[in-house]
Amino acid sequence: MIYIISVDLKNPKPIYEQVRDGIKNLIIRGVLEPDEKIPSVREMAQNLAINPNTIQKAYRDLEVQGFVYQIPGKGTFVQSRTPGQNREKMEQLLTEVVERVRELIYLGVSKEEIKQVLDDL
Amino acid sequence: MIYIISVDLKNPKPIYEQVRDGIKNLIIRGVLEPDEKIPSVREMAQNLAINPNTIQKAYRDLEVQGFVYQIPGKGTFVQSRTPGQNREKMEQLLTEVVERVRELIYLGVSKEEIKQVLDDL
DNA sequence: CCATGTGTACTATACCTCATAGTACACATA
């Protein structure tokens, strides 16, 4: 695995959240495939010059959210996708999207521009 | 002004952010009109049973973001909308929207469903 | 002029989260 994850110590966003969301994005974009092994806690910590406890916290979050699974003695692996589950999470995400789209419209962006961006995904 | 703002002390989101985003949403949705006076720091604090300093921090944030303006001795008022400005902010919002839409698609929601939600705004 | 309400600024305290360092244990595998 290539280490595309970037951590900015000046960012007010906690480090463990930056690591967590960075890996999450790699999984969502398909860069990391199901059952693929991701770097161990200590390896990732050394590579990013971050404390292992902080990486462990990020990995734990990813496991709770269902993006990875951890096997003691073996490692951490990408969890298979399970479409349709987590309706609560989907509604939460939709709420956050709507909130930001409303603000974008308030700032003068048209719905058509926004929908165009979504089409280009 | 009616106090539709709700504050949840059990929410890990800081109180001042809840107040800030609550008022911001009222402005974006048009519930509060330009140059309309919003409750004073002390009045809002007493009404929500929250420390005035916390309300002041929320109001300060709103002023920095351009949603309100404050006049010493008079009060806090809703700022007029300025479309097209803050390109940096618009790009930030778009990034956050895209990130969440990607996750929604990953969870099995189709683009059409998402665009339908936007149309219903 | 004066009392009231307003925004603003400052100190101090307590609590929680974040990040670090260090140590330790159980498991899997070559």
Next chain:
DNA sequence: TATGTGTACTATGAGGTATAGTACACATGG
């Protein structure tokens, strides 16, 4: 058996959050 792995603790320091309290300058109505 040695190594790498996830996991679980303790302890410490830094920073953000929320509170309480005090104070000052300004605008307005009586």
